[in-house]
Amino acid sequence: MLLDQFRDPTVVKGLAQVAVASLLAVVVLGLSYVRHLDLETELGRAFVRGFVQVIAMGAVIGVLFSVRLAWSGLVLTAMIGIAAWISKDRGAGVPAVFRVSLVGIAFGAGIVIVTMIAAGAIEATVQNLIPVGGMIIANAMKTNSLALDRFKGEVESNRAEIEAVLALGVPPRKVISDYVTTSVRASLIPMVDSLKSLGVVYIPGMMSGMILAGANPIYAAEYQFVIMAMLFAAGGLTSMTSVMLVGQYAFTDAEQLKLFEERTADGRKAP
Structure with missing residues (x-):
């Protein structure tokens, strides 16, 4: 059931959209580096962490929809x-x-x-x-x-x-x-x-x-x-x-x- 969620064609489409949105985030990280704001490490980690967590939560919710x-x-x-x-x-x-x-x-x-x-x-x-x-x-x-x-x-x-x-x-x-x-x-x-x-x-x-x-x-x-x-x-x-x-x-x-x-x-x- 969990693997079936990732095989959905819309998930592949969503990954392409994630890539575009991530490029915009990379611009922010680049500006932080150029301006010496020293935020790129924290922002980068938070961005990656947020993506992993929300995908994991989406997968878990998909499974939970079928439970009590x-x-x-x-x-x-x-x-x-x-x-x-x-x-x-x-x-x-x-x-x-x-x-x-x-x-x-x-x-x-x-x-x-x-x-x-x-x-x-x-x-x-x-x-x-x-x-x-x-x-x-x-x-x-x-x-x-x-x-x-x-x-x-x-x-x-x-x-x-x-x-x-x-x-x-x-x-x-x-x-x-x-x-x-x-x-x-x-x-x-x-x-x-x-x-x-x-x-x-x-x-x-x-x-x-x-x-x-x-x-x-x-x-x-x-x-x-x-x-x-x-x-x-x-x-x-x-x-x-x-x-x-x-x-x-x-x-x-x-x-x-x-x-x-x-x-x-x-x-x-x-x-």
Whole structure:
């Protein structure tokens, strides 16, 4: 069954399209090298990794379409765990960053998926749960990464001020509240901009795909907005949960700010 998917003529056609798209990506890598941006290694690895992962996921989903619904729950759980593991790198050095990411993504994405299944917006089938659930989890991961990265930067940049205010006896939660707010707002900027431009500048692929498949354009637009609202809700709940948890873990029992370990790009402790 798995090999039959790769024998499909459309897969061969798709590889040719991948080659063309990859050439455009190579141009970006070349410009990075010429401009000494030092991004070509990370970008190249991410590009190859993304291709391998998405092809593998496509093959797995093709097999999962023929199995029982319960398997989709296991797949989504695995996706949440992997998303938390990837997202933690953006907050590398932050206390309990993996635990925070796992709880935040599971909470934000989980609530949205369960609620929208109950509302009928996501059909309780493998064919719908895994692709749509994956989109929600991925967006929650991206928002979580942005929130952690911003929070870490805010704390490191304002460490002296935070410690001075703590020394005056101000509760840690109050001291950190402004940085929590700033981090959550920053993490939601891409999603807010997407909503502002929806239908004017940004015409999402799902809406286009539904229209090309013969769906009513108005319904396609409505369902696309539902998807965007789900992504926004999942991202918002995730970033708020993660940053608030990090804010708690950032202090010792004596209400002192913990040291944020310096980490390299791959998440290892800096020498």
